Amino acid sequence: MRETAKKPSGRLRAVGVLGELILTAGILVLLFVAWELWYTNLSAARTSAAVTQNIQAQFAREAAQDSAGDAGSSSTAARPADQAPATVLHLQGQTFGVMYVPKFGQEWSRPITDGVGSEVLNELGVGHYPSTAMPGEVGNFAVAAHRQTHGQAFWDIDKLTDGDRIYVQTDQGYYTYRWTRTDVVSPQASEVLAAVPYEPGQQASKNVLTMTTCHPPYSTEMRMVAFAELESWQPLSAGAPAAIVETVEASLSASAGGG
Incomplete structure (x- = not known):
């Protein structure tokens, strides 16, 4: 006589359902991590490259x-840093320049857009704090970018050291900044954005670039802040500084070719 198979008890069925839910949740978490670490970088890179080329x-x-x-005038000669023309303030959300940091890679370039909201940092790369100076203006030209995900523009910010330059291109020309120091501060340390960093209320006499991002990687616990000072300026008609000529030309070629 055949024995009838016993049905699993309610407890066993519950354990099975719970196991399936845990497995599904794990898969969803992995998919989310893949989306954050891979897709957001890919999407931001495409958008950033297109905006930069334009x-x-x-x-x-x-x-x-x-x-x-x-033609034939001396206006194309590089001016001293203290005579560099200031870039005109643009509208919130408007891209007004391109940043080049050879230390981050020979092909590294990112558009600079006014504003530091997610619509700028998540898709375009580098955002300008609207309350701070513009390139060429005496004071603190302060920017922000992600260190991981969404293009991770400032991933290598901790590698900046003596001799490194940061180049900013606007409709006025190319501004060359020389790295001076890098600090780690709390997220509330807004004094790094002052006209004279760390000295709110003081009258500025230098042209400073401040780059801010999250620290350590994959955390928002602290902020890493790199500072640089304006070293020189040259108009667009003089061509790009030697260190970034190939980067600029490659991007222009891609733009001309529809890439």
């Missing part, structure tokens, strides 16, 4: 016009 093409047209108008 604004570089715009700058190239302006440089050609300037060269035609200034």
Whole structure:
């Protein structure tokens, strides 16, 4: 006589359902991590590259016009840092420049956009604190970017050291900043954004660049802040500084080719 198979008890069924839920949750977590670490970087890289190429093409047209108008004049000579023209303040959310940091990679470049909200940092790369100075203006030109996910523009910020330069291109020309120091501060340390960093209320006499990001990697517990000072300036018509010529030309070629 055949024995009838016993049905699993309610407790066993509950354990099975719970196991399936835990497995499903684990898969969802892994998918979310993959999305954060891979897809957001890929998406931001594509958007950032396209925006960079567009604004570089715009700058190239302006440089050609300037060269035609200034042929034979001395206006294309590099000026001292204290005579560099200030970039005009743009509207919130408007891209007005490109940043190049050879220490981050020979091909590294990111558009600079006014504002530090998620719509800027998550898709475009580098955001400008609207309350701070603009490139070429005496005071503190302060920017922010992610250190991980969403393009992780400032992933290598801790590697900046003596001799490193940061280049900023706007419709006025190329500003060359020289790295001076890197600090780790609390997220509430807004004094790093003052016209004279760490000295709110003081009158500025230097052109400073401040780069902020989260620290340590994969955490928002602290902030890493790199400082640099304006070293020199040259107009668009003079061409890019030697250290970034290949980077600029490669991006312009990609733009011209529809890449």
